[in-house]
Amino acid sequence: MAEPLNLIGGGLAIAGALLSLLGAIGVLRFPDVYTRIHAASITDTGGASLMLLGLGLISGLSFVTLKLAVIWAFIMLSSPAAAHTLANAAFTSGHAPWIGSFRIMRDASAGKQGPRRP
């Protein structure tokens, strides 16, 4: 039927999956909890949005696309709020972000001394 639309939709869905995979690699490779939160949440939201967009293109203009749009709105609201809460919790529990190379934002005598190595 709309064959090029299917191909573009499929390509977008694959791109979204690759973006999520990049986010997972980022979580493993980044040094600090804040950079990890950044990697996880941005790629998670972006990957989900691309996938939903691709699926919406595949299913054309129908009820399914409306449901996908509602799911997209929900993800756009909830995922950044979750990342914000995570970063907030990390900050309140004392994790100091890395500023520059090996410099610590707060007093060296108080709080954590840097990222915990896994």
Next chain:
Amino acid sequence: MTLAVTHLNYIVVVALMMIGLFIVFSSGNFIKRMIGLAVFQVSTGLFYISLAKVAGGTAPIVVDVTNSDGQALAARLDPAYVALHGVDGVVYSNPLPHVLILTAIVVGVATLAVGLSIAVRVREAYGTVEADEVAQLDRSEKAGQPA
């Protein structure tokens, strides 16, 4: 067809069940045991749903064959296969194990809640949730204060 296609599903699910069982047997911590029990229960669900899958089937929700969705479903398969194994032109997966596992999942979380509340009360009474320490406290209590 080789064993990998016909039975690998079941073998892997049995492996998952055994890992869950191992967690239950080997951990002394009550909470870890409950987690292992939850893994075991969900894996048993995997086994049943593997049994329910029919090749080429779709979810057991009746689809009208006359509209485009039904025809797209029917067009994927060999018409003789559909005629032999399908119901009104569509091949469905088996709904009965789905019902069983739906029940089992919700009952599983109910038993998880009860088990965890027992663990919480044990912690309050003994100060620990490790089975070894609880047994030791019980033995020392019995030895020290005969009821």
Next chain:
Amino acid sequence: MTDLTRDIDASLVIDLSLLAMLLVLAVAIARTRQLLAAILLMGVYSLVCAVWFMVMDAPDVAFTEAVVGAGVSTIILLGAILLTHGHAEKSSAIRLLAPALAAIAVGGMLVYAVLDLPAFGNPTSPANAHVSRTYLEVASNEIGTPNIVTAVLASYRGFDTLGEATVIFAAAVGVSLMLGFGDLSAGRRTPDSMGDHHVVLGVTAKLFVPVIILFALYVQFHGDLGPGGGFQAGVLLAVVVILHALVFGLRETMLAVRPGFVRGGAALGVLLYAGVGLVCIVNDGAFLDYDYLFPPEIEAQIPPGLLGDPDHPHHWGQHFGIFFIELGVLFTVAAAMISIFYGFAGRAPVPPGTEAGQ
């Protein structure tokens, strides 16, 4: 059969890769001693299982597993480790030997038995060919709901579902008796976690609460036509209350959804379910036989083609019977999960070192 291999190949790859992920997750849960990590891995395990259920054409089960396993189960486990310890002791290698041997022995016996099962996906296997096929063939005529799983769950096997609702109710009663009823006196302000820190979360939660409730009602009433039903909707309602409690504090939530009201709702759900069965008995039918839900005079007055079928007047009884029992299941499951949460969240943690709390 060539079509069998053609169709199994594509989904078999996805299926086996998801099973591989599950194996990795299960081994990780077994190895970790940090209970918080084990709980989060358990949530991921449940979610991957839900995806696997979708690949296996089981959307109802996937829905339930995602909501229950990755949602409520995680919350209850987190509540439990907040009341106990978050760390498991290390087991010596000798201690692990006997369980490993037992698991390997049982696993070996199961694998030996499993090799005799019919091939994966075989439509002529005894499980797929007899009773289930009959359900698929006659459910449209006898029950009239497109979702066969709901037809079997609510009508053909309605007695099992009544037992399940009762089990959930009993679990809620058990947890309430052991951990407390969640009285208002137990709701205390958590120290310095309220205030400006949580503006974003508060606003988002306020936006989500009505949306999720609406979605729960949609799932409840749409359970006849698509995946859904009382269990998923009940757990969604409970999750909304839990979200509210996590963001705004247990005290506010207990003022909005009172524990007494919740306890009453759980009992009311089971009563409603059993009551429908009793009405069927009163009208000369068997217990939970919805064909006899309405006496024949009322069934004769149904306008043909309105909801029921002119050829199948019993559809009216079936539809209403399923509607009421799903409502009963909704009340019971939602109230049970909320009371379990109140029990865990309302319990004051006992500081370590004290014994014999009460």
